[in-house]
Amino acid sequence: MTDRIPPADQDRVKIFDTTLRDGEQSPGASMTLDEKLQIATLLDEMGVDIIEAGFPIASEGDFEAVSEIAKVIQNSVVCGLSRASKRDIDRAWEALAHAKRGRIHTFISTSPLHMEYKLQLSPAKVIEKIAESVSHARTLTDDVQWSPEDGTRSEHEFLVEAVTVAIQSGATTINIPDTVGYTAPGESAALIRMLRERVKGIDAVTISTHCHNDLGMAVANALAAVQAGARQIECTINGLGERAGNAALEEVVMAMRVRNDIMPFRTGIDTTRIMQASRLVSNVTGFPVQFNKAIVGKNAFAHESGIHQDGMLKHAGTYEIMRPEDVGLSESNLVMGKHSGRHAFRTKLTELGFDLGDNAFEDAFVRFKALADRKKEVFDDDIIALVSEAKADEAAERIKLKFLRVICGTEAPQSADIILEIDGKEHRHTATGDGPVDAAFNAVKALVPHDARLELYQVHAVTEGTDAQATVSVRMREGGKIVTSQSSDTDTVVASCRAYCHALNKLLVRREKGKPEAMAGE
Numbered sequence: 279m280t281d282r283i284p285p286a287d288q289d290r291v292k293i294f295d296t297t298l299r300d301g302e303q304s305p306g307a308s309m310t311l312d313e314k315l316q317i318a319t320l321l322d323e324m325g326v327d328i329i330e331a332g333f334p335i336a337s338e339g340d341f342e343a344v345s346e347i348a349k350v351i352q353n354s355v356v357c358g359l360s361r362a363s364k365r366d367i368d369r370a371w372e373a374l375a376h377a378k379r380g381r382i383h384t385f386i387s388t389s390p391l392h393m394e395y396k397l398q399l400s401p402a403k404v405i406e407k408i409a410e411s412v413s414h415a416r417t418l419t420d421d422v423q424w425s426p427e428d429g430t431r432s433e434h435e436f437l438v439e440a441v442t443v444a445i446q447s448g449a450t451t452i453n454i455p456d457t458v459g460y461t462a463p464g465e466s467a468a469l470i471r472m473l474r475e476r477v478k479g480i481d482a483v484t485i486s487t488h489c490h491n492d493l494g495m496a497v498a499n500a501l502a503a504v505q506a507g508a509r510q511i512e513c514t515i516n517g518l519g520e521r522a523g524n525a526a527l528e529e530v531v532m533a534m535r536v537r538n539d540i541m542p543f544r545t546g547i548d549t550t551r552i553m554q555a556s557r558l559v560s561n562v563t564g565f566p567v568q569f570n571k572a573i574v575g576k577n578a579f580a581h582e583s584g585i586h587q588d589g590m591l592k593h594a595g596t597y598e599i600m601r602p603e604d605v606g607l608s609e610s611n612l613v614m615g616k617h618s619g620r621h622a623f624r625t626k627l628t629e630l631g632f633d634l635g636d637n638a639f640e641d642a643f644v645r646f647k648a649l650a651d652r653k654k655e656v657f658d659d660d661i662i663a664l665v666s667e668a669k670a671d672e673a674a675e676r677i678k679l680k681f682l683r684v685i686c687g688t689e690a691p692q693s694a695d696i697i698l699e700i701d702g703k704e705h706r707h708t709a710t711g712d713g714p715v716d717a718a719f720n721a722v723k724a725l726v727p728h729d730a731r732l733e734l735y736q737v738h739a740v741t742e743g744t745d746a747q748a749t750v751s752v753r754m755r756e757g758g759k760i761v762t763s764q765s766s767d768t769d770t771v772v773a774s775c776r777a778y779c780h781a782l783n784k785l786l787v788r789r790e791k792g793k794p795e796a797m798a799g800e
């Protein structure tokens with residue numbers, strides 16, 4: 279079947295970014311208002327068509343984030359999610375009150391499993407709710423998106439009926455979610471084609487695709503849907519999202535750009551901002567980007583083996599299908615070291631996608647100099663790690679590591695002598711443990727008693743050599759709250775201790791405001 283997209287829009291695919299909504303649903307990826315504003319501003323600047331800023335009914339924090347984002351975003355449409363409920367929809371619209379262009383996205387499940395067990399509603403009742411919710415949303419705005427949750431596991435007959443009712447009730451975008459990442463590319467395309475064959479009026483609305491990555495096929499499924507006629511892709515930076523994540527924005531955008539011969543579609547994305555967005559989201563969430571991740575991984579443009587290096591030197595096209603600068607990787611040859619000054623450091627930060635305020639810049643510069651004194655060469659990745667650290671320190675931190683000395687070696691037990699500044703007052707403790715990191719963590723725990731569980735402790739070397747910085751990532755859980763944190767230092771135990779303290783600081787922020795915390799000296 280040939281596509282029946284109106285000729286003028288034939289090749290334009292809208293990018294709907296849901297990093298701030300579905301992305302934030304990743305356990306541990308919660309973001310502060312300020313962080314969300316930074317991400318939304320960058321998404322707007324890089325040409326994202328629609329930013330799903332949150333789920334306003336979910337919490338006061340989500341409501342505030344959507345409304346603050348709606349106030350500042352200039353070009354992108356700002357979208358708020360809502361269930362098929364009048365209260366949710368009204369709350370979403372209230373949050374979008376100041377948006378230049380606002381969209382309500384309302385959804386309800388249409389698969390037999392979800393309707394029977396989750397919603398406990400008959401199919402007839404679901405159809406009724408679709409009509410009610412979409413019509414109500416249309417009384418508030420003429421930009422209404424509707425999604426049949428678990429669409430790819432829905433019965434075709436019922437899906438056709440549901441989509442038809444949504445369009446008749448006024449939906450202007452129909453988004454088909456592969457909620458549990460179950461579909462495969464051929465099936466994804468066939469589903470869109472089936473809907474276009476059978477739903478009257480569907481070509482007058484935008485068809486969208488929302489793919490999850492449970493089987494690693496999210497990007498392929500989204501692109502297959504586009505080839506079958508979808509003209510909006512829901513995606514996230516770095517593929518962040520519920521469980522295994524969503525289709526990655528950088529991958530769908532670059533795939534359509536690089537393979538435009540077989541996927542003749544265009545987006546409005548300025549691809550040179552991709553690395554900046556990837557780093558920002560990684561820094562904010564503390565989720566490291568997999569080294570071999572397509573487009574934005576540290577190794578995506580790295581060539582180590584001799585035959586490849588030889589080919590690259592003769593012609594970059596031998597082993598690179600896109601230019602690093604097209605995704606915003608700097609080609610700069612500014613070599614940074616202990617003789618570099620503020621101008622060079624500022625230029626390097628800009629190239630790496632960081633725009634620091636004066637205080638944070640000064641702090642980062644001091645740390646850069648200290649690192650350069652300890653390390654022969656300071657690589658871009660060292661600077662990225664160091665700036666992320668400076669940004670973490672910017673947050674009002676109640677617990678700060680002031681001093682750490684460990685005794686380690688073949689003779690157990692290892693011990694750590696530690697001084698923490700807690701709410702401005704210094705406290706000291708010495709503890710032993712099974713290794714220096716365990717000893718240091720025990721000392722921190724003695725000074726900051728808590729029940730949080732350390733769920734992840736991971737170390738990787740940022741660059742090469744025995745003087746390389748180590749980046750330590752930790753994930754902690756306390757009740758339902760999960761926080762992640764990262765820290766880098768040439769001393770692994772120091773990086774570990776700082777990451778642990780940052781995570782505890784985040785937990786303190788997330789505990790109920792106003793509740794006194796039981797810490798040393800209190």
Ligand SMILES: CC(=O)SCCNC(=O)CCNC(=O)[C@H](O)C(C)(C)COP(=O)(O)OP(=O)(O)OC[C@H]1O[C@@H](n2cnc3c(N)ncnc32)[C@H](O)[C@@H]1OP(=O)(O)O
Pocket residue numbers: 300303333335336337360361362363385386387396397398427457520
């Ligand atoms: C596939 C997705 O990504 S969907 C988006 C997922 N995101 C979130 O859930 C965001 C965070 N969620 C929340 O904060 C909460 O779940 C809230 C505020 C939305 C709802 O909280 P609660 O009212 O306490 O309900 P709870 O979460 O326990 O249960 C969900 C209820 O919504 C119903 N529901 C779920 N989806 C829908 C829908 N699309 N339309 C209408 N009702 C729905 C469920 O059937 C259940 O109803 P019940 O209480 O009558 O059994």
Ligand SMILES: CC(C)C(=O)C(=O)O
Pocket residue numbers: 300385425426427428453455456457458488490
């Ligand atoms: C709300 C919908 C679009 C969703 O996130 C999903 O089904 O995965």
